[in-house]
Amino acid sequence: MGYADVGADVFMALGMVASYAAGALPLAFSVAAVVYVLTGLVYAELASTYPYAGGAQVYAARGLGDAAGFVAGWALILSYTVDVALFSLAAAGYLSYFLPWLASRVELFGLGVRSVSACAALVSASLTALNLVGIRGSSRLNEAMVALGLTVQALLLIVGLASLDLESLSASISEVGSPGARPGVSYLPGIDLRTQNFLYASTLAMSSFVGVESIAQAAEEIRRPHRWIPVATKLSVASVLVFALGLSAVGVGTVGWRALAAAEERPLTALAFSLPLIGPIASPVVAATGFAINLVSANTGIIGVSRVAYSMGKYGLLPSWFRVVHRRWRTPARTVLTFGAIGSAAALVGGLDSVADVYAFGALISYLLVHLSVIKLRNMDRDAYRPWRSPGSVSISGREVPLVGAAGALATASMLALVAAMHPVGRTMGSAWIAAGLAVYASYRRAVGLPILGRLSGSAVKPASRVLDVLVPLEPRFPPEVIAEAVSSALRDRARVHLLAAVDPTSPGAASEAEELSRFLDEVASLLRDRVAGVGASLRWGDPADATLEEARRGSYDLILILAGRRPVKGSPGGIISRLTRDLPGRLEVVRWGSSW
Numbered sequence: 001m002g003y004a005d006v007g008a009d010v011f012m013a014l015g016m017v018a019s020y021a022a023g024a025l026p027l028a029f030s031v032a033a034v035v036y037v038l039t040g041l042v043y044a045e046l047a048s049t050y051p052y053a054g055g056a057q058v059y060a061a062r063g064l065g066d067a068a069g070f071v072a073g074w075a076l077i078l079s080y081t082v083d084v085a086l087f088s089l090a091a092a093g094y095l096s097y098f099l100p101w102l103a104s105r106v107e108l109f110g111l112g113v114r115s116v117s118a119c120a121a122l123v124s125a126s127l128t129a130l131n132l133v134g135i136r137g138s139s140r141l142n143e144a145m146v147a148l149g150l151t152v153q154a155l156l157l158i159v160g161l162a163s164l165d166l167e168s169l170s171a172s173i174s175e176v177g178s179p180g181a182r183p184g185v186s187y188l189p190g191i192d193l194r195t196q197n198f199l200y201a202s203t204l205a206m207s208s209f210v211g212v213e214s215i216a217q218a219a220e221e222i223r224r225p226h227r228w229i230p231v232a233t234k235l236s237v238a239s240v241l242v243f244a245l246g247l248s249a250v251g252v253g254t255v256g257w258r259a260l261a262a263a264e265e266r267p268l269t270a271l272a273f274s275l276p277l278i279g280p281i282a283s284p285v286v287a288a289t290g291f292a293i294n295l296v297s298a299n300t301g302i303i304g305v306s307r308v309a310y311s312m313g314k315y316g317l318l319p320s321w322f323r324v325v326h327r328r329w330r331t332p333a334r335t336v337l338t339f340g341a342i343g344s345a346a347a348l349v350g351g352l353d354s355v356a357d358v359y360a361f362g363a364l365i366s367y368l369l370v371h372l373s374v375i376k377l378r379n380m381d382r383d384a385y386r387p388w389r390s391p392g393s394v395s396i397s398g399r400e401v402p403l404v405g406a407a408g409a410l411a412t413a414s415m416l417a418l419v420a421a422m423h424p425v426g427r428t429m430g431s432a433w434i435a436a437g438l439a440v441y442a443s444y445r446r447a448v449g450l451p452i453l454g455r456l457s458g459s460a461v462k463p464a465s466r467v468l469d470v471l472v473p474l475e476p477r478f479p480p481e482v483i484a485e486a487v488s489s490a491l492r493d494r495a496r497v498h499l500l501a502a503v504d505p506t507s508p509g510a511a512s513e514a515e516e517l518s519r520f521l522d523e524v525a526s527l528l529r530d531r532v533a534g535v536g537a538s539l540r541w542g543d544p545a546d547a548t549l550e551e552a553r554r555g556s557y558d559l560i561l562i563l564a565g566r567r568p569v570k571g572s573p574g575g576i577i578s579r580l581t582r583d584l585p586g587r588l589e590v591v592r593w594g595s596s597w
Helices: 003-007 009-020 023-048 056-064 066-095 113-132 134-164 166-173 193-208 225-253 257-262 267-276 280-313 333-349 352-380 401-424 424-447 479-489 510-528 542-553 574-583
Strands: 107-108 110-114 394-397 399-402 468-474 495-503 534-541 561-566 588-592
Touching: 003 134, 003 225, 003 280, 009 023, 009 193, 009 225, 009 257, 009 267, 009 280, 009 352, 023 193, 023 225, 023 257, 023 352, 023 401, 056 066, 056 280, 056 352, 066 113, 066 333, 066 352, 066 399, 066 424, 066 534, 107 225, 107 352, 110 113, 113 280, 113 333, 134 225, 134 267, 134 280, 166 225, 166 574, 193 333, 193 401, 225 257, 267 280, 333 534, 352 394, 352 399, 352 424, 399 401, 401 424, 424 479, 468 479, 468 542, 479 495, 479 510, 479 542, 479 561, 479 588, 495 510, 495 542, 510 534, 542 574, 574 588
Parallel strands: 468 495, 468 561, 495 534, 561 588
Antiparallel strands: 107 110, 394 399
16 A cells, blocks of 8 residues: 555656756755655554554544644645646646547546546546446555556666666766756745756655555554554565656666656656667556556555545534535545546646646645644653554653654655745645645534534544553572563553562672672663663562562552562462462463573
């Protein structure tokens, strides 16, 4: 799903970005990739911690409130709706390789429209009908086309790298931005035109990376989401980066940016045709694959918009009308039909550039709120179990600030500012969409008696599980390395561990025993420090069983973990186990570890 929603983007965007970035095409993709990587890492953390369908609107509602959740979801609905139009246009562009007459214009409803736009509208309408009657066939289509897309892109990349002219690539990259003013761009005063064209290209390249949230949309349907969501997200990010950056470099270093720009609606066919040996055979295969994979991406737009709208209706951010399921087909037919029709209309009247403007605008607003949400949620849900954390954090005034979230918020805000400043269509249509949505949201919340700025939907979202506070009574008869391995294997990073040891004050040599136990606890704690969520230790005087019971009653522990051998040995903790089972029922777990115990 992650690749299906993002992997097609390079088929669509390569020529469009080349026409503005010129030879610096790989650099434009690299700039946009920064936002993509940071956003992907944040989604990997949030989707595994809060495995709810809805993605951005769920995280924003939980962290920032219902109004922010609505804006995040509504902006994502815009992105998904435009996704249908954008990739239907791209699919029709690759189809024109086999049907050259699609380059002409036709009379439709008394208006002259491009044949490729009429074809794209027909594609959008067909996908809408497919999703109306059921998602099963839709999902099977995705699986087959993704396999084909991966195979063809890998072949292009391998052959292209083998024939790459490094001198030509180096010379081309130094040409940053196409010369002269281009129509449809709001140029800023006082900045060189080439530089502005490159910046504009970088914002267009952002459309190549929209869709990283698609895995999060299916979080409720994934078995063991805490394990598979981070893996799937990181693999999706890595594969898309390899193909986007690799194919952009191959394109500039072989066929050149001008040829890619001239074939804007099907750029990879121009690249394929230029490759030695396989060119004449590869170009029709690439054209067929481009049509298929863009068809899949348009299809994921319809799937995505239906899930987001359904989730927003479920959590009270949109009227319940949007979550009604068709009696016969068991699909959210109203949502599919409404937004599928908007996508078809956008494909009919819009061009590739203008539709991509709106696409990036909606996605960037949603991504910005996701980055701000992860900063808030790290502190709001301190005890949440996070199967995977985005790397790096700092503490400011006692609050944890994840570095990936902070950097992502800054990068996304910068990209959004460029889109708003330089893309008149995206700025106008995107702002109108958000304003209309907020009016609907405010009217609906007032009508049903809900506060506009409340946190009702966010309060219904809880982390999948939380970090447990665990008491671990220890005896020095096991080596520290073995104890650390046993505890970390049993608890992983789901727990804050408190180690406890006790010394009988009446025993001979109690003082030296206390010193030895203190060093023992410090060594075990040191070994555990990077393996669990947190670790502490204390040494008590008295009977071990009494000390354990006293500490368990005094502290707010969720669990008492006892380490025991596989076979009984002299001095086994059976007495402690029986007393804890009797006095603290339901809070004891015994772990048997190691064949030698």
